[in-house]
Amino acid sequence: MSKNNKIHEPLFHIVKRGALPFWLSWLIRIIAIVASLIVCGVVTIILTGENPLNIYKTIIEGAIGSERRIWSLFQNVAILLCISLAVTPAFKMKFWNIGAEGQVLMGGLATAACMIYFGESLPSIVLFPVMIIASVVAGAIWAVIPAFFKANWNTNETLFTLMMNYIAMQIVSYFVYLHSNPVGSGKIGIINSTTQAGWLPKIGGKSYLINIIIVAVLTIGMYIYLKYNKHGYEISVVGESENTARYVGINVKKVIIRTMLLSGAVCGIAGLLLVAGTDHSVAKETVDGRGFTAIMVSWLAKFNPIYMILTSLLLVFLEKGASQISTDFGLNDSFSEILTGIIIFFIIGSEFFVNYSVKFRHKDKEANKK
Amino acid sequence: MSKPAIELKNITKTFGSIVANKNVSLTVNFGEILSVLGENGSGKTTLMNMISGIYYPDSGHIYINGEEVVIRSPKDAFDYKIGMIHQHFKLVDVFSAAENIVLGIDGKSRYNIKDSIKEIKKITDKYGFEIDLNKKIYEMSVSEKQTVEIVKVLYKGADILILDEPTAVLTPQETQKLFAVLRRMKESGKSIIIITHKLHEVLSLSDKVAVLRKGEYIGTVETKNTNEAELTEMMVGQKVELNIDRTEPKNCENRLEVLNISCINREGVKVLDNISFTARSGEILGIAGIAGSGQRELLESIAGLQKLNDGNILYHDPKTGKIDNLRDKTPVQIRDLGVRLSFVPEDRLGMGLVGNMDIVDNMMLRSYKKGKSLFVDRKQPKTLAKKIIEDLGVVTPGTSTPVRRLSGGNVQKILVGREIAASPTVLMAAYPVRGLDINSSYLIYNLLNTQKENGVAVIFVGEDLDVLLELCDRIMVISSGTISGIVDARTATKEELGLLMTKHGGEKQ
Numbered sequence: 001m002s003k004n005n006k007i008h009e010p011l012f013h014i015v016k017r018g019a020l021p022f023w024l025s026w027l028i029r030i031i032a033i034v035a036s037l038i039v040c041g042v043v044t045i046i047l048t049g050e051n052p053l054n055i056y057k058t059i060i061e062g063a064i065g066s067e068r069r070i071w072s073l074f075q076n077v078a079i080l081l082c083i084s085l086a087v088t089p090a091f092k093m094k095f096w097n098i099g100a101e102g103q104v105l106m107g108g109l110a111t112a113a114c115m116i117y118f119g120e121s122l123p124s125i126v127l128f129p130v131m132i133i134a135s136v137v138a139g140a141i142w143a144v145i146p147a148f149f150k151a152n153w154n155t156n157e158t159l160f161t162l163m164m165n166y167i168a169m170q171i172v173s174y175f176v177y178l179h180s181n182p183v184g185s186g187k188i189g190i191i192n193s194t195t196q197a198g199w200l201p202k203i204g205g206k207s208y209l210i211n212i213i214i215v216a217v218l219t220i221g222m223y224i225y226l227k228y229n230k231h232g233y234e235i236s237v238v239g240e241s242e243n244t245a246r247y248v249g250i251n252v253k254k255v256i257i258r259t260m261l262l263s264g265a266v267c268g269i270a271g272l273l274l275v276a277g278t279d280h281s282v283a284k285e286t287v288d289g290r291g292f293t294a295i296m297v298s299w300l301a302k303f304n305p306i307y308m309i310l311t312s313l314l315l316v317f318l319e320k321g322a323s324q325i326s327t328d329f330g331l332n333d334s335f336s337e338i339l340t341g342i343i344i345f346f347i348i349g350s351e352f353f354v355n356y357s358v359k360f361r362h363k364d365k366e367a368n369k370k
Numbered sequence: 371m372s373k374p375a376i377e378l379k380n381i382t383k384t385f386g387s388i389v390a391n392k393n394v395s396l397t398v399n400f401g402e403i404l405s406v407l408g409e410n411g412s413g414k415t416t417l418m419n420m421i422s423g424i425y426y427p428d429s430g431h432i433y434i435n436g437e438e439v440v441i442r443s444p445k446d447a448f449d450y451k452i453g454m455i456h457q458h459f460k461l462v463d464v465f466s467a468a469e470n471i472v473l474g475i476d477g478k479s480r481y482n483i484k485d486s487i488k489e490i491k492k493i494t495d496k497y498g499f500e501i502d503l504n505k506k507i508y509e510m511s512v513s514e515k516q517t518v519e520i521v522k523v524l525y526k527g528a529d530i531l532i533l534d535e536p537t538a539v540l541t542p543q544e545t546q547k548l549f550a551v552l553r554r555m556k557e558s559g560k561s562i563i564i565i566t567h568k569l570h571e572v573l574s575l576s577d578k579v580a581v582l583r584k585g586e587y588i589g590t591v592e593t594k595n596t597n598e599a600e601l602t603e604m605m606v607g608q609k610v611e612l613n614i615d616r617t618e619p620k621n622c623e624n625r626l627e628v629l630n631i632s633c634i635n636r637e638g639v640k641v642l643d644n645i646s647f648t649a650r651s652g653e654i655l656g657i658a659g660i661a662g663s664g665q666r667e668l669l670e671s672i673a674g675l676q677k678l679n680d681g682n683i684l685y686h687d688p689k690t691g692k693i694d695n696l697r698d699k700t701p702v703q704i705r706d707l708g709v710r711l712s713f714v715p716e717d718r719l720g721m722g723l724v725g726n727m728d729i730v731d732n733m734m735l736r737s738y739k740k741g742k743s744l745f746v747d748r749k750q751p752k753t754l755a756k757k758i759i760e761d762l763g764v765v766t767p768g769t770s771t772p773v774r775r776l777s778g779g780n781v782q783k784i785l786v787g788r789e790i791a792a793s794p795t796v797l798m799a800a801y802p803v804r805g806l807d808i809n810s811s812y813l814i815y816n817l818l819n820t821q822k823e824n825g826v827a828v829i830f831v832g833e834d835l836d837v838l839l840e841l842c843d844r845i846m847v848i849s850s851g852t853i854s855g856i857v858d859a860r861t862a863t864k865e866e867l868g869l870l871m872t873k874h875g876g877e878k879q
Contacts, residue, residue, distance in 0.1 A: 013426045017386045228745045233738055236727065243721040246675055247713070248735045249701035359428070 012360045025354045029347070033314075036346030040322075040339045048329050055325060062324020063317045073320055075208035078215040079274060081312040083287075083294035085215075085222045085305055086266035089259045090143075091295065092226065092303045093239040095150065099161025101291025102168035103142040103264045105284075107271025109172050110138035112282035115191045115198035115275070116179060127198055131276060132269075139268020140261045142168060147260030151253040165291070169284045176283060190280045200277035211277045218266065223305040235259055267291075300347065318343050374436065375400045375530050375561040376421065376452070381430035383416055390416040393430075394587040396580045398530070403552065403562045405572040405593075408582035409605055409807040410778055414565045415457075417582070418532050421563075422454035423447035434530075453528030455519045457535050461507045467514075468503040471522045493524050497554045500547070512660065513544040520551070531555070532563045537571060539661055542835065542868040549575050567605075568834075569598045581605055606808055614815050614840045617823060622650040624686050625827035626672070626796055631681030631697075633667055633851075641667045643851040645681070649796065649827040651688065654818060656842030656859060657831040658867050664851035665831045666716060669798050672829075673713045674701045685709050688795055688825075712794035714786055716801050716831075718778075722785045725774030729755045729766065732773055733788055758787035762813065779810030786817060797821050800831040815841055835864045849873050 020028075037059075041052035064070050083100050090097035114131045122130065146160035181189045192198060203209040226232040238245045238255045245252050275282050297315060301307035322339035326332065374397045383391045391413045398404045408414045419425045421432065423444040431438055434450045441447050447454070461470050472486045487503050494501055501517050510518070516536060523531060533552075537545045552562055552575065566572060572579055573593060581588040581604040588604050603609055626649040633642035641664050649655050657665055670676040672683055674696065683696040687708065694707050704711060719725040723732045733751035741747065755769045762783040766776055773781055782802060789797065799818065803811040818841070822828050832838045838845055842859040847870035854873040857866065 015385070015428075230738060230744060230746050233731070233734065233746050236731075237724055237735065240724040240726050241720055243717065244724050244735070247673070247701065247715060247721050249674075249705065251700075251702075 012358050014356050015359055017355060017357050020354060028353050029350045032346045032350030032353075033343070036343040039346070040342050043338070043342065044325065044329075047335075048331070050329060058325050058328050059318070059321030062322075062328075063320040065324075069320070071206065071208055073316060074212055075278060076316045076320070077309075077312050078208070078211045079270060079278070080290050080294060080297060080316055081308055082215045082218060082270040082273060083267060083290050084297040084301075084308050084312055085218055086139075086263050086270060087291075087294050088222065088263075088298045088303050088305065088308070089226065089232075089235055090263040091239075091298055093235045093256065093259050095147070095239075095256060095260065096158040097143065097146075097161050097260070097263055098158055098292065098295065099143065099146065099164045100263075100267050100294055101287050101289070102161070102165035103139045103267035104271045104274065104287045104291055105165075105168045105172055106142045107135035107139035107268030108275040108282050108286050109168075109175060109271070110134040110268070111198075111272045111275040112188070112191060113175070119192045119195065119197035124197065131198060131272060135268040135272040136265045137268070139266070139271060140264040143260045143264025143267065144257060147257050151256040172282060172284050172286075188281050188283065191282075193280070198276055199280055200273070208278065211273045214269070214273065218269070219305045219309065222266075226303070226305070231255075231258065296344070296348075314347075315344075373399060375402075375434070377433040377436075378417075378421070379431045379433070381417065381420060381427050381432070383413075383420060383425060383427050389585045391420075391427075391582075392585050392587070394582065396587070396590060398561045398563055398578075400529070400561050401556055401559045402578065403556050403564065403576045404590075405576035405579045406563060406565045406582065407567065407569075407572055407579050407601060407605060409567060410805040411584070411807075412582040412605075413585040414582055415534055418454060418534060418563065418565060421447065421530075422452055422532060448526060448528070451527055451529040452532070453523030453526060453530070454532040455516070455523060455534065455536065457538065459515050459519055461515060461518060463508040464506060466504050466506050467501060467510075467518045467521075470507060470518055471503075471525050473522075475526060490521060490525055493521060496558070497524070497551050499551060512539045513541075513548070516540070516548070524555075529559075530561045530563070532565070534565045535567075536564065537566065537568065538833070541660060541871050542864055543872070545571070569601055570836075572601065573598065583607055602808065614812070614837075615819065616841065616843075617819070619650070619653040619822070619843050621652050621825060623652075623688070624648050625651045625688070626829075627682075627684040627686070628668075628672070629682045629684065631668075631671060631683065632679050633664075633671060633676060634679050635667070641851050642671065642678075645848070645851075645853055647846055647853065647856065649829055651795070651827045652822060652825045653843045654822050654828040654830055654841060656838040656845040657829065657848060658833075658835060658838050658845055658871060659848040660871055661833070663848050663871075665800065665848065667851075668848070669713065669715070669800055669829070669831065672696065672796075672798065673711065674699050674704045685711075685796075710792060710794045710796070712789035712792050712797045714782075714789050714797075714799040714802050716804070718781055718785050719774060722789075723773050723781065726772050728770045728772055729759070729764075729784060730769050732784060733758075736788060736792060754788070754791055755784075758784060758791070762787050762817075778805040779807055782806055782810065782814065786814060790817060790821060794821075794826055796827045796829070798829040798831075801833060802830070803837070804833070835867050838867070839864065847871055847873075 037056065041055055044050060044055050045052055062069070063073055083104055087097050087100050111131050111134065114127065114134050118127055118130060142164055146157050146164060149155040149160060150157045176186065176188050179188055180186055200210050226235065234250050234255050237250060238252055242252055274286055279286060293315060297308055297312045300311040319340050322336035325339065326336040377397045379395050381391055381394045394417055396404070406414045406417065416425060420427050421441065423441045423446050426442060432441060433439065439450055441450065462473065465473070468483060468487050468490060471490055472483070490503060499517050499521060501514065501521065507515060507518065536548060540548060556562060564576065576593050578590055579593055579596065579601065580590045581601065583605060628645060628647050631642055631645050632640065635641045645668060659665055667676055671678050678697055681697070685694045685696055687694065694709065696704055696709065715721040724735070730748055730752045733754045734746060734748065737751065738746050752769060758764060759766060759769070764780045764783045766780060773784060786802060802814050806814065818828055818830060830842060839859050839862060844856055845859045845862060845867065846856045847854050847867055849871055855870040
């Protein structure tokens with residue numbers, strides 16, 4: 001054993017795990033969230049000198065501290081979940097639709113345009129169907145353009161959908177410039193603030209309830225579509241292997257275009273909910289990055305619409321809480337973004353530990369002794 | 371006996387819950403060829419990857435020249451003069467042979483390709499390699515590329531060479547050449563480890579055979595003291611009957627007539643050039659050829675997956691006698707014509723099945739469109755799945771296990787089972803036993819034979835010439851997209867097929 005000094009075992013090596021039991025993989029994820037909250041606490045203490053318990057209290061208060069906040073939480077969850085549902089069929093088909101931002105915005109723009117142009121002239125029984133059709137068509141068009149090019153010439157959908165976002169933003173900017181109210185303010189303001197024409201109706205006096213109901217229905221619908229419908233089955237086959245799809249005679253082009261039409265249409269509905277059900281206005285910032293956050297919601301939930309309720313709730317909850325910290329402790333928005341960033345980093349990082357384990361040198365030696 | 375070059379003691383490696391190697395120990399001396407024999411999935415490649423620094427063992431010891439070493443990376447392996455020739459070559463296509471050989475060698479003063487070529491020449495002359503050092507890799511045949519890989523390893527100064535399934539892609543003639551070179555290397559004192567599952571190669575080449583079975587080390591035997599039957603028994607764990615029962619073809623009718631088809635792929639290469647043949651019912655037509663000679667394109671064009679530039683594919687309906695042209699039809703159109711064509715493609719998980727889906731959903735691939743309902747019916751596929759699991763002895767935890775979790779043999783049983791369940795009139799199978807253990811392979815051969823006896827026209831693309839000669843009625847040999855011959859499998863010899871495989875400038879590709 002005199003040669004032992006020559007041997008340098010690596011400090012650790014990474015080993016792929018087999019399938020973990022369900023509870024263990026979720027335990028890892030929960031540990032990651034707890035760890036992220038601890039790190040957030042430490043970061044906040046270093047930067048602000050506050051008691052970490054206060055900080056966690058603030059997070060919870062910020063998210064569910066009052067009835068208004070609870071409604072706002074669920075309203076935000078509904079919108080994020082709606083966009084996540086929209087991107088899910090596309091991602092399940094391995095079509096990297098990062099253009100939800102633009103598709104939602106176009107849906108919202110179409111809604112706003114209907115409200116402005118027809119708000120006075122059409123009765124609501126006609127106005128609502130027009131708004132729904134307009135938003136669905138606008139979202140679908142924005143999604144089907146990249147799909148058409150992908151299906152026919154195999155263009156890169158990631159770049160294409162991303163670029164479509166910028167075009168959508170510019171179109172909205174132009175629209176805002178045309179209709180700014182008061183003129184020259186650079187803002188549209190609340191549309192039809194007196195007549196409330198085109199505003200989604202309140203149910204039982206709760207203004208966001210209709211959004212939540214619509215999204216709940218969409219969630220169940222999307223779950224059934226993906227799991228039990230023939231289209232849903234085709235989407236899975238195309239996503240897993242285009243060659244297999246061709247082999248069994250699935251028309252891959254048709255599936256890509258059909259799926260993106262659906263994805264864009266649901267984005268359009270999200271736009272409708274945002275403009276007619278929540279903001280009653282439209283701006284370049286209306287979607288506020290949720291077209292991208294939705295991708296994370298969808299992936300974290302492994303494309304299962306039911307799990308997406310949980311992942312979108314988690315993300316919105318943390319975001320609300322983090323932004324409350326910023327306000328309570330007199331910090332600017334960037335600070336809440338730092339905190340959400342830390343939390344999301346831990347959540348995504350936990351997937352690594354679900355799939356791999358790290359073996360350290362010490363353990364090996366102990367094993368050898370035995 | 372000379373001293374040991376490399377010694378492994380109690381090597382264990384696990385991937386998750388799967389034990390790839392369990393307490394494996396073996397020794398190779400200088401001037402010796404050791405075969406590592408085992409079925410697919412028995413852990414041969416994993417073991418070699420640990421010697422060459424790609425994986426790190428969970429426990430166990432490696433000794434080189436009697437000293438314990440730790441190999442953490444491929445570079446460490448090189449420092450211990452270990453060189454590995456992988457199944458998939460790792461060469462730069464646009465570089466010449468010589469450039470590839472000197473690539474990645476550091477320490478020397480200046481890069482001078484002429485001096486390097488002189489040095490490489492010394493090596494090639496010593497061992498008798500036939501190679502043009504200035505030829506670009508993309509112009510080379512598979513066997514030339516392999517030669518470059520071997521010379522590269524020798525040039526780096528390797529004393530211990532590991533070859534992973536080196537003969538899988540070679541013709542019988544090329545295999546003989548390779549073996550001659552390996553024997554010369556052995557005589558000059560190198561140690562060679564060769565991974566294989568072909569028994570006759572083991573017996574003709576190696577000095578010792580180490581056998582692995584399901585990750586466990588079974589033992590090492592001297593080649594001169596053993597025989598095929600004993601090795602098979604060690605490999606499989608039980609006695610196996612290695613006979614294929616070939617019946618005389620009955621009631622042969624023309625079922626599929628392929629007339630002068632040609633096909634140019636996306637890169638503008640003519641992958642099929644004026645191919646004509648007839649597949650008859652009640653007969654197995656074998657297709658032999660070097661990998662990539664157009665086998666895939668041929669089957670895909672019959673299945674409606676490949677656009678043809680020329681020619682026709684005529685299907686004779688067994689009931690009505692009607693003749694349909696399948697050219698430029700999609701798989702759906704072919705099915706709508708009432709043509710019962712089943713196809714077991716080469717790429718099982720990438721084409722025939724969906725790896726992440728469970729067995730039921732994979733059964734559905736062929737049938738989900740049936741009926742007007744918007745929703746998929748999982749009942750019938752589930753019944754079919756259960757039937758196949760039972761009939762073919764598929765080992766699986768249940769019908770809801772993703773097929774990618776199953777072993778290669780079980781995956782293939784599911785695919786073949788599904789294709790046969792459609793009661794085809796034409797059954798095409800591309801490399802249906804690749805990667806399968808011996809028992810599963812013979813099960814597949816028997817299934818093909820049953821189909822033949824039921825009057826199906828079977829087209830079988832194979833790589834093992836011995837099997838082709840035993841199983842098929844006629845063998846068609848293709849070389850660079852053309853037919854170089856159609857022979858009677860009952861009278862043809864392996865050498866004859868080998869020559870046909872390289873005819874028509876097959877060397878050039």
